[in-house]
Amino acid sequence: MLIGLLATPALAETRYVSDQLExxxxxxxxxxxxxxxxxxxxxxxxxxxxxxxxxxxRVRAPSGVEGWVLSRLLMDIPSARDRLARAEKKLAELQAAERERLENLSNLKSEKGSLEGKLSALLEENSRLKQELMEIRRTASSSLAIAEENKELKNRMLQMEREQQRLAQENEALSDRTKRDWFMVGAGVIIVGIILGLILPRIRVKKRSSWDTL
Structure with missing residues (x-):
């Protein structure tokens, strides 16, 4: 009973077994x-x-078992061994995270180099395509000029063919008119000849008759 009276209840708190093994x-x-x-x-x-x-x-273990332990063997903080283990684990995690970060950084640098190479290739390709575009534009401009010139020449040839046809028609009309004029002249000559052929004999007859009366 005396021990029970001397034992004072304590607020529930967590203590840790000291660095002794057990x-x-x-x-x-x-x-x-x-x-x-x-x-x-x-x-x-x-x-x-x-x-x-x-x-x-009087303590309670994580398994739920209760009992008494020497108070001087309890600590307010985890044991140095556990803290060291936790620190080592944390250090290992930090080192792993650092290695992962360095690996990611290396990958990013490699990817950056690859992207820079691709960018350089794209810039060269862009420059080449620009030059090709300029050449195509020059060629297209020359082609358009040639096409326009050909079109103009075709128009001029068409006009010349039309003029040639017109001149041929006029020449044919002139030839027909000339033939008609010559026909008319020939006809007139024939008619004049016929008239002369009819008149001249009479004139001769009159002259003879007049000579006979003398």
Whole structure:
């Protein structure tokens, strides 16, 4: 009863087993009490009450088992071994993240170099296409000029053919008129000849008759 009265309830808080490899969890507040189990270093324990006179604390392990351990073997922070392990794990994670970052940076640099190469190739291709476009435009301009000149020449040839046809028609009409004029002249000559052929004999007859009367 005295031990029970001296044991003072404590607010539930977490303590850690010290850096010793193992400590006993007992059923009471003395070394005479039975050991319930051994607790590994760094095991988090929930402190239920503290017996300052006996130097023991009643705790609850993560598995739910309750018992008493020496208060001086408990620490407010995790053990150095656990903290070192956590620090090493954190360091390993940081190193892995750094390696991943460096690898990503290397990949980005490689990708950047590839993109710069592609950009250079695209710029060269763009320059070549511009030159080809200028050449095509010059060729197209020359072709258009030639086509326009050919069109003009065709128009002139068409006009000349029309003029030639007109001159041929006029020449044919003139030839027909000339033939008609010559025909008329010939006809007139024939008619004049006929008239002369009719008149001249009479004139001769009259002259003879007049000579005969003399």
């Amino acid at each position: 400590i006993p969890l007992r059923s009471g507040t003395s070394t005479q009490h039975r050991i319930i189990r051994m607790l590994d270093s760094g095991t988090p324990l929930e402190v239920l009450e503290v017996n300052a006179d006996a130097g023991y604390s």
